[in-house]
Amino acid sequence: MKLSADLQAFSSRIGHDFRRPELLVQSVTHSSVSSPTRDDNQRLEFLGDRVLGLVMAEALLASDRAASEGQLAPRFNALVRKEACADVAREVGLGAVLKLGRSEQLSGGRRKQALLGDAMEAVIAAVYLDGGFAAARDMILRLWGARVAQVDVDARDAKTALQEWAQGRGLPPPSYIEVAREGPDHAPEFRIEARLVTGETAQASAGSKRAAEQAAAKALLGEVTG
Template sequence: MKLSSDLKALETRIGHKFSRPELLVRAVTHSSMSSPTRDDNQRLEFLGDRVLGMVMAEALLAQDRDAREGQLAPRFNALVRKEACADVAREIDLGDALKLGRSEMLSGGRRKLALLGDAMEALIAAVYLDAGFDAARDMVVRLWGARVHQVDDDARDAKTSLQEWAQARGFKPPKYDLIARSGPDHAPIFTIAAQLENGETEKASAGSKRHAEQAAAQALLTRLESA
């Protein structure tokens, strides 16, 4: 199989030339472009998530030989979550190489966090199947780079951190209320308000309720910690 110029450029950016180029094509094919003769990247995403987890677990153990499980777990979660995968995908311009259906293209699919994160995991699996674990590990360590060394000891998501802030002061857990929904059905925007028992509140909007909740929690945390 002959790769297109955009996929050859992607090979250069990730530092891996495929012996089985069909794996790369599958890794960048979204389900909106699948057909009986064209596989999408969902199964590769499932595998890539596990390969990434193994690489990150090894890397964290090697980096800090004295760290306890309670320190390692939040670091691990920060490095393998979808947001981290999407950040790496943006750095290598993975979105430019994605094969998307018309509806996904029109709704900005090349920039969607979930879609980019899934494709990054699929790409890891493609390298693993093409050349083995060592090749996949080398690519992941290279692309994640300084993230492994800079990840915070308490790298928790914003909702967890806000709940801990509230509990430490004797408050009930924060509440998250959907206060608005806008945009078309294929690209909705949700606005969520995060509120504490003492009345402190912040709002944020995102393309999913989960991401809007995280953004609202982070906005409230930022204000509380700077007060």
């Protein structure tokens, strides 16, 4: 199999020359276009998530030999969560080469965070199967770059940090309410309000509910701790 020009360019961007190009094709094939003769990337996503986790665990242990498990765990989660994978996917232009069904294309699938994150994990698995662990590790460390060194010492996500702050003061967990939704169906913008029972609130907007909730939690945490 010979890669198309766009996939060949993508292969160059991630720095891996595929001996088995069909693995790269499968890694960018969404389930919306799968068929009995065309495998999608879901199984590769499963494998890639595990490969990414091992690489990040090794990298974090090497970068801070004095850190405890309690310090390493939130940094690890920050580096392997879907948001981080999707950010890397955007940087290498993965969305442009995804093979999507018409409905996914019309709904803005090339920009969806979850879809991009899943596909990035599938690409990692494709490199692993094609070139072995060393090739996958080299690519991951190259693409994640300074993220490993710069990950926050306390890298808990904002919702977790806010919930722990509330629990530490005997309060129930904060609530998250969708107060507005704007934009077309293929590119919605959600506005979420984070609330504490003590009356403090903060709002934030993002292209997904999850991202908006995280942003609202971060804003509220800044208010109550600032």
